[in-house]
Amino acid sequence: MDVRVDLQAPCTPERLFDEVQDLSRYPSWLGMVPRAVPEAGRERAWIVDLRGRLGPMSRSKRLRMVRTLHDSPNRCRFERAENDGRDHSDWVLDATVHPTGDGSATLTMSLHYGGTFGGKLLERMLREEIERSRPALLALVAPEAC
Numbered sequence: 001m002d003v004r005v006d007l008q009a010p011c012t013p014e015r016l017f018d019e020v021q022d023l024s025r026y027p028s029w030l031g032m033v034p035r036a037v038p039e040a041g042r043e044r045a046w047i048v049d050l051r052g053r054l055g056p057m058s059r060s061k062r063l064r065m066v067r068t069l070h071d072s073p074n075r076c077r078f079e080r081a082e083n084d085g086r087d088h089s090d091w092v093l094d095a096t097v098h099p100t101g102d103g104s105a106t107l108t109m110s111l112h113y114g115g116t117f118g119g120k121l122l123e124r125m126l127r128e129e130i131e132r133s134r135p136a137l138l139a140l141v142a143p144e145a146c
Contacts, residue, residue, distance in 0.1 A: 001113045001123050005130050006106060011141040013097045013105040017073035019140060020095040020107065023048055023065060029136035032129040039064065045081070052125040059122070063091055073097055089115030 009016050019025055023046040026033040032052050039045040044067040051060045069077035080091040092112040097105050111126065 001115075001126075002110065003123060003126050003130070004108065004110045005127075006108050007134060007137065008100070008104065008106050009138060009141050010104050011143060012103065013099045014073045015141050016105045016107055017076075017095075017097045019137065020097070020109070021067075021070065021072065021076045023067075023078060029140055030129070030133045031136075032126070032133075036065075042066075044070070046078075052122070052129055059125070065091070065093070069094075089113065 019029070023033075023036040024038055026036050026048075032050055033048060034051050035049040036046050039047055046065050048063045048065050049060065050063065052058065063080050064082050065078045066081040067076055068079045069075060075094070075096045077095075078093045080088060082088050090112060091114075092110075094110045094112075096108045098108070099105055109130075113122070
């Protein structure tokens with residue numbers, strides 16, 4: 001499953017990148033991430049809880065995510081990297097920030113899930129949660145919020 005979303009934000013690329021480069025900030029604007037904490041002793045790894053609900057159905061998952069690319073203020077990438085010796089489905093989150101030329105920025109986020117659970121239902125759940133998160137992220141990066 002691959003989901004891609006674009007967002008126009010009324011802030012500088014640097015301000016927008018500040019919010020997406022650190023997974024521990026996601027719970028403040030992305031409801032499907034109720035918890036994301038830095039892994040002890042690891043500068044670029046987080047333990048992330050995901051939670052989604054679609055009607056009466058809900059699903060939760062805990063992932064260990066590692067930032068594998070950090071090109072400030074343009075792009076960052078996070079990949080699932082469990083350290084339990086087992087095979088796990090891929091989760092890859094890629095965030096790219098582009099200046100628009102008028103002092104604002106565009107965020108493109110791409111999420112890849114390589115598992116088989118949920119299919120179209122999971123994709124729908126993700127898209128609905130992403131749409132609900134837009135106002136919260138925009139409020140955080142708005143110039144008057146800084």
